[in-house]
Amino acid sequence: MEKIRIGFVPLHRYPFDETWAQELKKRFINVIEQRFRDFVELVYPTEKDVKMGLVTDDEDAEKTIKLFRERGVEGIVLSTLTFGDELAGARVAEEFRGAPIIVFATKEPEAIPGGFRRSDSFCGTLSLASALYRRKIPFLYGGIVFPEDKEFVNSFDNFIRVVSIYRRFVGARVGIVGPRPERFETVTFNEAKMAEKFKQRVVHITLLEVVEETKKLSDDDPSVQRIVSEISSYADTSQIPREALLKIAKLETILRRFAESKKLSGIGFRCWTEIQRYYGISPCHAMARLTQSGIMTACEVDVYGVLTMIIQYAASLEQTPPFFIDWTIKHPEKDNVFLAWHCGNAPPALCAAKCGLLYHSIMYRDVGVEKAYGTFEGRLKPGVVTISRLVEYDGEFKLFITKGRALEDEKPSFRGSWVWVEVSDLDKVYRTLIEEGFVHHASMIYGDYVEPITQFAKIAGIKAVVV
Template structure:
């Protein structure tokens, strides 16, 4: 994943101690670049841009704004190194209103002989934050810290993930492959509201176009050959006819081409039953492979489902592909556990053992076994997970978020699945029911509740956390 560019605003106010401000500025830079340099490019003013490389007045603010725009920063971190000039900070924030903004107050240095204070960040931060509040500029507060504190590392790490979510979510282009299933009103979406609120675009592609392009590809196409070999070497294909592997490889080749040409971050796919009837396979494993590679792919043309996956994947900084799930059944004996399941679309890297490529356990009844191959099946690995779901009603977007634990427990199920235990399943389920959340969700390995909830605040999305 490309490094995230964060603009660092070192705020100072005369006549407080500029030597202390400079020392603290350098300490923040050293810690941020030393601990997080693999993920972050830190952009900040030097003596070439502002007085002493600090931001103390309107001229410094304008120079910093110019620098940040030239470097294309994606989030702003402000620190009141001393009292901090509230108007200089507010001016920078005005220019980047709507971007993720994180504010730190700083701890006080020892008082000088004679009782002279050097910083007063505790006081000045209130001036800065009230200035942003007055201007209705959303921001996050990271606490009162020294850069070496564990609290700073925790908040800065979370902010990196928040900014990662923001930069992928705003302006996201989602592919829509075919219409939604007729009886699935649950996956409706409002394209105009996506554009209005988040500058997003739904890119429509017909299923016929995809199928015809896949059919035209020769078996010897280099990309088809590469993908087919990759499938055969990564999962158990012993139960699947050879021609199915080629069909899957051709479908994946076409979808990857569409994603690249149309600059998509993900796609919602019409996965039954036309693709089985007219192309002869189930696309589940293809969707899982796309998700594994960073192209978020949801079943049943669930566009808000794709956006939920984008939020989770970018919260993990591209390290953990999500699993697009159904809330399926309750565990027969563990009252707080449910079956996180779907037909066979889990990313292959999430299985506790290599998945088995099989025929669709539901669609075969309608189209026959020979036309329904393409699901990757088996149990997923145990670990901590975050479960989320984005919905929208009357133009208001809201996001369900909870955490749970995928269990180490065998069972006999078809599809991709794992038992997941949450602290209070009754409360989770009642919340889903009463708040209008649908039967689809996205599950990602890792605990990303904090950055997801804070990113939602910046994006203007209401959160429902259980």
């Protein structure tokens, strides 16, 4: 992934100890550049830019703003290295209103002889926070820290994930292939509100156009052959005809071309039953491979589902793909365990063992087995998971967030992509989903990302519903 550009604002106020402030600044820079160098490009004013390399007044603030603009900074860290000048900090924040901003206070050094306070950072942090609050600038608070503290490292780690989510979510372009299923009102979306609140765009693509473009590809097209080879290397393809495998590869090739040419962040696909009837496969595995490669792809033209996947993928710093699931049944024997399932769209990296390509266990009843091939089926791996879902009612967006654990449990076994997931209180989860208007689709990702997703929601003006 492209490195996240973080702007560091080292705030200081006279007559507190500028030597201490300069020392702390260096320590923050060293910790960030050493521990987060794979993901972060840190931008900060030097002594060539501002007095002492510290931001102390309006002139320093303007120079820092110019520097950040030139470098394309995406998130702001305001740190009161001493008492800090709240107006200088607020001025920088004003220019980056809406972008993720976090405030850190710093711990006190030893007092010098005579009892003079060298820093008094927390007192100044209150002034800075009140200035941001007064200006209605959303921000996060990272605590009172030294840069070497675990608390700082954890807070900064969460913050860069917030920035990662923000930069992928705001301005996202979601392609939709075909209309939503007529009986699935659950996946309606408000295109105008998406544009108004988050600068997002829905890009409409007809299913006919996609199918016609796939038909132009030859079986020996290099992209098609590469995809067939890749699939054969990790999946059991013994139960799927060669012709169906080629059709999967052609569909993936064309969807990738649309994603590239239209600069799509993700795709909502009309996955039944026209694609089976008029093209001759189920698109599940093509969708799974797109998701694994970073193009979030959701079933049944679920635009808010795509956006939820984008949130989760960005929270992982693009290190692991999400799985687009249905909330389904309770475990027949275990409390607080439910089945996370979908027809056959799990990214290959999530399989517990070698999954196989089969025919769609539902669609074959309407279209026949020969037109239903393309699902990627098997149990997913165990591990900690985060489950989320974005919805919107009356222009208000809200985001369900919970954590669970995918289990090794293999019984009973199911067709499709699936895993049993244990949560702390399944009845509360189900009740919250029902009473808050959340739908039957969700996104599940391996790892605990509850904190950064919740913090992102605060910055973005989305109501977080955490269970």
